[in-house]
Amino acid sequence: MKHFCIITNSDKGANRQIAKRAVEYLQQHGGSCVVLENRLEETGGIRHFTAVKDIPEEVECAIVLGGDGTMVQAAIDLVHCDVPILGVNTGTLGFLTEVECQSLEEALERLLLDNYSTERRIMLKETEKFKGIDSRTSCYALNDMVITKQGGCRLITIKVYQGEELIDVYRADGLIVSTPTGSTGYNLSAGGPVLVPGLHATVVTPICPHSLNKRSLLLDAGNRITLEIGQTKEVGEDLAVLSADGRYVGDLKTGDRLVLEVPHATTEFIKLSGKNFYEKMRQKLNGD
Secondary structure, eight states, rough: OEEEEEOOOOOHHHHHHHHHHHHHHHTOOOTTEEEOEEEEEEEEEEEEEEEEGGGGGGGEEEEEEOHHHHHHHHHHHHTOOOOOOEEESSSOOOOOOEEEEEHHHHHHHHHHOOEEEEEEEEEEEOOTTOOOOOOTSEESSEEEEEEEOTTSSOOEEEEEEEEEEEEEEESSEEEEEEEEEGGGTTHHHHHHHOOOTOEEEEEEESSSSSTTTTTOOEEEESEEEEEOOOOOOSSOOOEEEEEEEEEEEEEEEEEEEHHHHHHSOOEEEHHHHOOHHHHHIIIIOOOO
C-alpha cells in the first residue's frame, strides 16, 4: 500500500495532531495521504460525515481516527468504495478499532509493507419503507436496526417474517435486528447472543418482551426479514421509531412494513494485532 486517506472528527484537537503524525510518517516513507474534511451532510434524510467524492481514485486504505461511533459512520459512508478500513482508537472502548494511537507508526509501517490481513463484515439494508435511489440515500447499518416504541405506547407489537413465513410475534418495548458486528452492542445488553464476526447470520432480539418465552432468533443472512408493526390495543395505533446504528431514520405506525436484507456490499476491516475475536472480547468487554 502507498496511497491512504484519513477520516476523523476534525473538531477534536487531539485527532488533528494524530492525523498530522500519520501524514508526516507516510510522506517520509514514500506514501501519500489526504485528510478528509469532517462535515455533516444529509442526503435523502440519511446523515453522512465523509465526503466520499473527495477520495482520490488511487486510495488503497482509509485510516479512521476515533472510537466505535466514528468507525461505524465511516463504514456506512464508504459502503460502495471498496476501500479497506483501519481503525485507530482515540475514543474510550474501541471495540471495532484495531490499533491504539501510541502504536500508530508501527501500524503504518506494516501497511506500507503490505503486512496485514483483512476481515469482511456484513451489513443490513432497509429496502422498502425507507428505500433510497442509491447508496447515498439508502438506509444501511453496520451494527443493527432497532424499532422502539414512541409516544404514549406502553408496548408495541411487531410481526417477524422470513420470506412469506411468519416466524413470531413480539409484544415488547422494541426489537433489535443485529449483524454479528453489532451483536456485542445493544443486542448483548438486551440479552441476545454474541455472534463471531465471520458468521453469515443475523439475530433478532426483543427489548423487554411481555412474555417469558420470547427469546432471540438466529436467522440465515441470505434471507430477507420483514418486520410489520401490529396493533397491541383494539383502539389506537402502535407508534414506533426506526433507528440504524443509533441514528434516527423515521417514524412507524400500525401497518407499516420494513424489509431488511444483507446486501452484497460489505465492510472490510484491516487486521494487524493477531488477537482473535474472543481475546479482544474478554479484554474490551470484561476488563480482563
